[in-house]
Amino acid sequence: MSRSLRIQYFALLREQAGRSEERLQTSAATPAELYAELKGRYPFQLTPDQLRVAINAEFRDWATSLVDGDSVAFIPPVAGG
Amino acid sequence: MSVFRFAGAAIDGAALRTELADPASGGFAAFEGWVRNHNEGRDVRRLEYEAFEELAVKEGERIVRAAIERFGVAHALCVHRVGSLEIGELAVWVGVSSGHRGEAFQACRYIIDEVKHHLPIWKKEHYTTGDSGWVNCERCAEATHEHAR
Numbered sequence: 001m002s003r004s005l006r007i008q009y010f011a012l013l014r015e016q017a018g019r020s021e022e023r024l025q026t027s028a029a030t031p032a033e034l035y036a037e038l039k040g041r042y043p044f045q046l047t048p049d050q051l052r053v054a055i056n057a058e059f060r061d062w063a064t065s066l067v068d069g070d071s072v073a074f075i076p077p078v079a080g081g
Numbered sequence: 082m083s084v085f086r087f088a089g090a091a092i093d094g095a096a097l098r099t100e101l102a103d104p105a106s107g108g109f110a111a112f113e114g115w116v117r118n119h120n121e122g123r124d125v126r127r128l129e130y131e132a133f134e135e136l137a138v139k140e141g142e143r144i145v146r147a148a149i150e151r152f153g154v155a156h157a158l159c160v161h162r163v164g165s166l167e168i169g170e171l172a173v174w175v176g177v178s179s180g181h182r183g184e185a186f187q188a189c190r191y192i193i194d195e196v197k198h199h200l201p202i203w204k205k206e207h208y209t210t211g212d213s214g215w216v217n218c219e220r221c222a223e224a225t226h227e228h229a230r
Binding site: 008010011012014046054057058059073075076077078079080081 | 114130131132133135136137139140161172173193196197198199200201202203204205215216217218
């Protein structure tokens with residue numbers, strides 16, 4: 001089943017994707033599948049263990065089921081303060 | 082009242098301090114994070130802060146409210162900069178007012194530590210050598226460093 005997602009990119013991933021967001025039609029059912037798909041499209045070197053997942057601006061699990069219309073972001077290692 | 086927010090321009094700590102004034106408070110503690118001219122052996126010229134603001138504000142509010150609850154302080158507030166910052170500029174400000182000093186120091190420390198470790202905020206250092214790098218992203222360094230050193 002295909003779903004339409006909004007992907008947001010930040011920091012290093014934003015630079016490597018060359019954009020801060022996009023809409024994507026995908027069959028990826030989880031953030032883990034989605035990130036694997038995006039890695040094929042962009043020169044992402046960060047591995048899932050270095051990233052966290054946010055869906056609709058809440059931290060979520062890599063195995064969460066994605067639904068049509070979700071906003072997904074992968075969070076690189078943070079460095080506030 | 083919001084207890085965590087972002088600022089796109091210079092943070093005025095003296096003005097923020099007045100937001101925490103309380104006649105029942107006998108103590109006030111603040112922490113200011115400043116942009117430093119060096120990091121891990123490199124000379125830094127300026128910084129860029131980027132945030133996933135929608136998520137960071139929600140999580141930041143949770144952190145500050147948790148500190149108020151946990152340490153029983155009167156008021157607490159955290160403001161974080163985004164955008165381009167020069168050396169010496171204020172990057173983050175945390176203030177806490179409370180009945181006594183002990184819990185004010187504790188809550189202040191708790192907030193800055195949690196903010197640094199958990200909020201989706203990123204810092205890009207621009208070095209005096211002309212190149213740049215995302216902090217805490219060492220293993221992705223090959224991809225970010227435009228230079229050939």
